[in-house]
Amino acid sequence: MEVVPSEQQPPLPYQPVTGKPWRLTMGLRPLPRHAWLEVDQHRERELTAKGDLLATTPDVVIGVAPGSDAAQRELETAIIDDLAEHHGLEVHSVARVDDAPIVRAARLVQEDLCLFERRGGTWEMTAACVCFPSRWTLSEKVGQNLSAIHGPVPGYAEALGGPVEALFNRLHPDRPVWRLNWTILDTNELHLPTPAARRGLHLPDDLSTMTFRIERQTLRTLPETGAICFTIRTYTAPLGELLADQPALAVDLAATLRTVDVEMATYKGWADLLPSLIAWLESPSG
């Protein structure tokens, strides 16, 4: 069901495809203090969409574990302060009184928000408000640790499990980080909470109608509670329009897609798509 079709268009604010071979990497960069949250012309529309999802399917987009109140409140304050300080937005009062603090915070920003706290020797997701998941189900992840959350990602345990855990252990409040993830999907829908659809995308006749989707993710330690906030900001563009805007991308994208292994292609739902997508990207009209 289409609930929140994206109206975003190129150019995208980031271009993660370089033409290098596909590889699972941390790809972390230092996050300047002013650049935690991003506000753009789609804010009103996306916040309205969040409001609709929170009203109609709260169990799908909110997950809160007991004992996370202090961290949630610290996050809410940090977001209100940041919007005022770095975006000139004085915000209050959009919230419902019975909202959890992380939901109040999520109503203010286009980002999705997750909180992690150190429990039982690992980092667990203790609270989240995620309206625009890219083919995953929040209720399966709340209360889980990083390795369980990434269980479906082929190669994660071997390549990233240790480094991500080590990053969480050493992340300093004054040195937040960010990274990018990208994918290609058969829909411009922002709200994709069902993993089953990963298992094979619908192949359109016209590949230019597919959607290129970027997640800008940030990680920041909140100094009082020591909780770690993970934000996900989703940007999309129709693939054909992105290639028209950036013709060199076709070659780089084809080169990288050629190196994706079968497990990763299956996880991403690309198994049937890749041969035709690569051929199309490499054709003069692609």
Ligand code: HEM
């Ligand atoms: C530096 C930290 C992290 C790294 C390097 C990382 C890396 C990755 C990678 C490579 C994927 C596969 C995505 C794809 O190619 O489509 C993935 C998926 C995912 N990540 Fe992370 N991640 C990190 C932190 C987190 C955190 C803090 C969360 C908390 C919500 C998270 C939630 C997820 C989820 C839900 C998926 C999809 C899993 C599924 O299909 O069920 N990640 N991550």
